[in-house]
Amino acid sequence: MTYHSKPVVLTLSGHDPSGGAGIQADIETMISHQCHPASVITALTEQNTSNIIKLLPQAPEDIVSQAFTILADMHVKVIKIGLIGHVETAKAIHTILMKYSSVPVIFDPVLAAGGGKQLSNNELIETIVELILPRTTIITPNSLEARQLTNETDLDLCGKKLLELGCEYALITGTHEETDAVSNQLFNDGECIETYTWDRLPHEYHGSGCTLASSIAAMFAHGLEVATCMIEAQEYTWNSLNTAYKAGEGQYIPNRLFWMQENT
Numbered sequence: 001m002t003y004h005s006k007p008v009v010l011t012l013s014g015h016d017p018s019g020g021a022g023i024q025a026d027i028e029t030m031i032s033h034q035c036h037p038a039s040v041i042t043a044l045t046e047q048n049t050s051n052i053i054k055l056l057p058q059a060p061e062d063i064v065s066q067a068f069t070i071l072a073d074m075h076v077k078v079i080k081i082g083l084i085g086h087v088e089t090a091k092a093i094h095t096i097l098m099k100y101s102s103v104p105v106i107f108d109p110v111l112a113a114g115g116g117k118q119l120s121n122n123e124l125i126e127t128i129v130e131l132i133l134p135r136t137t138i139i140t141p142n143s144l145e146a147r148q149l150t151n152e153t154d155l156d157l158c159g160k161k162l163l164e165l166g167c168e169y170a171l172i173t174g175t176h177e178e179t180d181a182v183s184n185q186l187f188n189d190g191e192c193i194e195t196y197t198w199d200r201l202p203h204e205y206h207g208s209g210c211t212l213a214s215s216i217a218a219m220f221a222h223g224l225e226v227a228t229c230m231i232e233a234q235e236y237t238w239n240s241l242n243t244a245y246k247a248g249e250g251q252y253i254p255n256r257l258f259w260m261q262e263n264t
Contacts, residue, residue, distance in 0.1 A: 013082030
């Protein structure tokens with residue numbers, strides 16, 4: 001896909017020192033789609049390719065002031081949210097979204113690490129539901145996150161509940177389900193409007209959710225229709241996972257720059 005400008009996407013997410021997920025994943029993905037990534041770190045982490053060991057939330061007032069400084073200077077087309085990690089961080093992000101309410105929001109609700117460590121609690125989930133979901137244009141939870149946010153078990157009910165809670169679109173990914181192929185469901189206007197089926201890849205991946213949400217955000221920033229963003233972002237993410245590589249002892253790292261290798 002050819003682009004002719006570099007729209008700005010502001011990403012609010014955590015820093016992953018392993019380089020597999022978080023802010024670095026967002027930046028690599030957005031650059032791959034010829035966007036300009038601006039970034040505010042919500043939390044530092046101690047983690048590797050297997051799991052998160054420690055979460056270090058950043059000062060809420062610093063998150064707000066950094067974002068306001070960028071938003072006052074740059075014409076931000078889309079805000080992408082990843083790891084929140086703390087109730088006060090969620091409140092800070094809400095402050096940003098309220099002041100810049102016309103900017104579309106893509107939200108990847110990172111509630112647990114790939115290795116299983118919980119990055120949320122009931123209070124944080126309640127705060128996200130109350131303050132973030134009503135401001136969300138597109139939410140991209142995996143099936144586990146969708147169930148946590150909605151207290152529903154059936155994924156069809158999860159999708160409909162996310163819309164009721166204020167999200168305009170919900171894309172629930174099915175990589176955590178015990179199915180031969182991966183089915184991702186897109187919800188809008190009170191119902192599932194599309195189901196996408198992808199071949200299941202053999203490994204576990206560190207940063208796949210960040211990649212998908214950032215890809216959607218980047219293409220949305222270029223002004224593409226939601227239906228186009230969805231299919232193109234899933235294809236980009238699948239290709240990055242299909243060419244993933246081992247950088248440590250844990251999960252595979254998505255090769256978000258796979259297109260560079262294709263052209264060499």
